Amino acid sequence: MWDYTEKVLDHFMNPRNVGEVENPDGVGEVGSMSCGDALRFTFKLGDDEHIAQAKFQTFGCGSAIASSSMLTEMVIGKTLEQAAQITNEDIAAELGGLPREKMHCSVMGREALEAAMIDYYKRLGKAVPCTLIAQDVEICHCFQVKKSTIVKAVEQYGLREIEDVTHYTKAGGGCSQCHHDIRHIIDDFWQQKERGDGTVAIEGLPVAAADSERTARIRDLIENDIARGLRTDGGDIELISVEDQTVSVRLTGACASCPASQATIKGWVEAQLREHFGEDIDVVEERS
């Protein structure tokens, strides 16, 4: 018997926001009958651009239903930019934790949210912010898991074994033909990480040791947390300088040519920095 928290059991027994939003602004569907779990997530924005309604329908186990229910509660009242920052880990944490083998249920929640937001931008004919575009290949065909999902999980949870990747993403839990690929992804990630650690010096800038404590914290946020989201889409971000409240950054890789780069800078990078360093922060993009 799984050791579910009281909150998981509560959200399973009394799921919130069950059903479908009428005339939704965005619809996200992930999973399938054959996968053993599937989630249909719909939302509608209010006049103030905050999510006014969010509903779900889930085929899946107790923790899949609880994760879906929790997700709807977490997104209501948030702007899309704020909602985009909800990670699967946040969903699991709100539930008081999930058994390791069930972490993929929270991942499904995050994926449905992403899919619904992409659907929203597409419906409006707007460019999809590159933080939401998953330009990557499907590794596990049994459970339709993409490379970015695996890389994210490996990084986020420090995974080193195929079995752990399966617990967190479901990848490799079926026919096991992709185990070889998963092994490669894990090994590549850690090799890159080990090569990269301590050797990433930014051209034309004093080394990190010379940063003030505040600048170091800003650098850490940009080059770790924020950059992580961009890297899965083939992009990256560098900190150029911090002058009082003005933070100059440079987008590189796929982000450099992304039509939505301004939205990324203002809507996401700036929002995150403001959350940590105050509302007066102004992020400007230095074009290379």
Place this chain on the structure above:
Amino acid sequence: MSGFNLAEGLPERPERGVYLDNNATTSVAPEVVEAMLPYLTEFYGNPSSMHGFGAQAGRALDLARDRVAAMMGAESAGEIVFTSGGSESDNLGVTGTLRAYPEKRHLITSAVEHPAVLGLCRELESRHGYEVTYLGVDGEGMLDLDELRASLRDDTAVVSVMAANNETGVIFPTEEIGAIVKEHGAVYHVDAVQTAGKLALDVARSTADLVSISGHKIHACKGVGALYVRRGTKLRPLIVGGHQERGRRAGTENVSGLVGLGVACDLSVAHRDDENTRVRGLRDRLTERIVGTVADCRLNGHAERRLPNTANISFDYIEGEGILLLLDRCGVAASSGSACTSGSLEPSHVLKAMGVPFIAAHGSIRFSMSRYNTEADIDYTVEVIPRIVERLRAITPFGKQRQTF
């Protein structure tokens, strides 16, 4: 907030639950507990010792062995090797045979075996270089005997099949299988863990060389089992050390547990008719009532060739774990072949081998009864099941695919 409550209108867990998971484990019969207790307190001797304490324990063990031999239908008690349970019996039967015939490198089993056999076979393949043939099953869970005939080779050491499947209750034709195996001269191991106590075994007159049983499936305690080894069958031990069990299984015997196993064997013989009449009736009543009232559900496995206590029913469009959690809330214990309940991601290998579609495999529930179940247990279960299924179906995204909602 939509105020949805999955458990709304469902009865609260009654004081005494309804236990319908007897293929997983059974309650220890009160008579068994009573028989065991003195061997945990007063009669603590080691049966191998040369004194009165030891002799008392030794006599109790002899009686237990006689009782197990009688229940299994063995010719002599010397053919019974006590083990720690079904998994050890299976491992000893298969591996012990391979060790006795080191030149034979092939074995045959079925795709629907218990993990005790399947896991062992995979290990033998991947780490020890053995070749394993896994016989497939049809949609009703039955073997193709021609496939067995075609798979037997000169270097086939052992054929290991189950007498009845733990998930579906489907009964294999062990004697027809045995006749084919014996023509080719391979050793024949039957995993009878699920049939013991429910059907007569009659091993002496069977074609089996080795037969595994487990104590806790027949109302004895966990941690005891037995392997029948037909006189003259070559078998190497897995656990070596002392001379216990005639050198076939070292280690001081679990005297109290085995005394209980002996009593449980006697009881199972006494209750076998009840199992095949009254318990079968309860099982059929449950099946008919559920399949008759709930849309989009089906019985998995052969309708007739099935253990009298087992019903495996699939509820399309919903996932087994949710059903179990709600059943548990109502005090009903069952199990599921869904992926989510096991922690693996694939649904039951048994249902998969039978070609049961995913849509049904994920929502499969196994109800397994025992002589302790009553009519009231079944009436209560068939009352709550349709309500649970309906509630879970109300929140799936597949509603539109259903014809009858």
